[in-house]
Amino acid sequence: xxxxxxxxxxxxxxxxxxxxxxxxxxxxxxxxxxxxxxxxxxxxxxxxxxxxxxxxxxxxxxxxxxxxxxxxxxxxxxxxxxxxxxxxxxxxxxxxxxxxxxxxxxxxxxxxxxxxxxxxxxxxxxxxxxxxxxxxxxxxxxxxxxxxxxxxxxxxxxxxxxxxxxxxxxxxxxxxxxxxxxxxxxxxxxxxxxxxxxxxxxxxx
Amino acid sequence: xxxxxxxxxxxxxxxxxxxxxxxxxxxxxxxxxxxxxxxxxxxxxxxxxxxxxxxxxxxxxxxxxxxxxxxxxxxxxxxxxxxxxxxxxxxxxxxxxxxxxxxxxxxxxxxxxxxxxxxxxxxxxxxxxxxxxxxxxxxxxxxxxxxxxxxxxxxxxxxxxxxxxxxxxxxxxxxxxxxxxxxxxxxxxxxxxxxxxxxxxxxxxxxxxxxxxxxxx
Ligand SMILES: [Zn+2]
Numbered sequence: 001x002x003x004x005x006x007x008x009x010x011x012x013x014x015x016x017x018x019x020x021x022x023x024x025x026x027x028x029x030x031x032x033x034x035x036x037x038x039x040x041x042x043x044x045x046x047x048x049x050x051x052x053x054x055x056x057x058x059x060x061x062x063x064x065x066x067x068x069x070x071x072x073x074x075x076x077x078x079x080x081x082x083x084x085x086x087x088x089x090x091x092x093x094x095x096x097x098x099x100x101x102x103x104x105x106x107x108x109x110x111x112x113x114x115x116x117x118x119x120x121x122x123x124x125x126x127x128x129x130x131x132x133x134x135x136x137x138x139x140x141x142x143x144x145x146x147x148x149x150x151x152x153x154x155x156x157x158x159x160x161x162x163x164x165x166x167x168x169x170x171x172x173x174x175x176x177x178x179x180x181x182x183x184x185x186x187x188x189x190x191x192x193x194x195x196x197x198x199x200x201x202x203x204x205x
Numbered sequence: 206x207x208x209x210x211x212x213x214x215x216x217x218x219x220x221x222x223x224x225x226x227x228x229x230x231x232x233x234x235x236x237x238x239x240x241x242x243x244x245x246x247x248x249x250x251x252x253x254x255x256x257x258x259x260x261x262x263x264x265x266x267x268x269x270x271x272x273x274x275x276x277x278x279x280x281x282x283x284x285x286x287x288x289x290x291x292x293x294x295x296x297x298x299x300x301x302x303x304x305x306x307x308x309x310x311x312x313x314x315x316x317x318x319x320x321x322x323x324x325x326x327x328x329x330x331x332x333x334x335x336x337x338x339x340x341x342x343x344x345x346x347x348x349x350x351x352x353x354x355x356x357x358x359x360x361x362x363x364x365x366x367x368x369x370x371x372x373x374x375x376x377x378x379x380x381x382x383x384x385x386x387x388x389x390x391x392x393x394x395x396x397x398x399x400x401x402x403x404x405x406x407x408x409x410x411x412x413x414x415x416x417x418x419x420x421x422x
Contacts, residue, residue: 009226011219015415016211034209035351072377081376089376095388101396102372138250141222148365155369158317161310194224
């Protein structure tokens with residue numbers, strides 16, 4: 001089977017329309033003329049900048065997971081929890097399905113995503129393909145929608161307001177770390193990671 | 206914008222995972238969404254190439270119906286029990302929203318209502334509409350339908366909001382005698398509904414919207 005030069009053509013994922021790729025300048029977003037989906041956008045972040053972002057996100061992630069999220073107080077008693085406190089509490093309370101969902105979407109998948117990205121970008125910085133590049137890129141693609149840290153920030157806010165009716169509520173550093181993490185995720189969300197396929201050519205491994 | 210060529214007409218195929226454009230994939234160009242022309246691996250990432258997601262209609266329908274069935278207990282059954290010295294209170298999704306409204310946070314009540322009720326219902330209606338109209342090859346409002354699909358994909362996972370709220374409150378409120386919060390089965394059904402609707406929207410192939418008999422431009 002032959003391969004048309006991958007740089008020259010672009011196919012809209014949403015409607016199958018074929019385009020000739022054009023060079024994008026800063027701020028450019030190529031849109032599909034048929035279905036108006038986004039085809040491609042200008043790479044605003046360099047590999048170095050992305051790596052710096054990922055490393056920052058990792059540090060913030062460790063803090064978000066180690067530090068308590070919220071403290072409740074009631075007549076002298078205090079109670080606080082971390083993310084893992086939530087996971088264990090749901091497990092003990094016969095809601096193992098929820099426990100696994102929380103662990104996966106708020107801990108394991110985000111962690112895996114950051115580790116994979118860090119690994120791939122570390123090598124991409126030197127213009128090389130990381131060991132396991134192909135397999136890791138495929139895993140990264142499938143991980144996409146299953147990380148939900150940003151949803152959790154909103155959930156924590158709702159929980160604080162609900163608990164506020166009956167308890168003294170003190171937000172702990174963990175929740176601020178999560179808020180920072182959300183900000184980093186938002187910055188990263190505009191990046192099309194598929195560019196690594198082109199940025200780091202084959203044979204450079 | 207006449208004659209925008211489509212990959213299926215040109216004998217091209219785009220890899221869904223890495224986006225590589227491949228040529229000369231054997232197999233005919235039927236577009237019934239059952240993945241004709243398969244069994245070729247993408248030369249760049251190794252993923253099996255499909256003109257359309259395999260069995261997109263059947264899989265999406267199955268997942269959507271399963272999600273809908275679970276959505277009923279998710280709403281009828283309570284998701285959380287709050288117990289204190291003098292009363293025991295079982296909350297459903299809706300009663301939680303009402304309570305939040307009464308507690309003086311109408312903004313958050315609206316957000317929770319949107320994430321827990323509007324988003325899942327929108328997903329059921331939107332995916333159902335997309336499935337029926339695409340299966341009929343309808344040329345009606347294609348651009349809007351395509352946008353609707355992208356909206357469904359974008360907002361779908363926010364429905365997990367209430368699941369996280371229950372988990373956090375369960376872990377926090379454990380003053381034993383005085384008060385406690387425990388999860389009830391509704392929250393499990395709700396979590397599963399969210400996962401199934403996400404899988405349903407992923408298995409739908411938006412290219413099917415454009416595969417009907419009518420030309421669109
Ligand atoms: Zn398109």
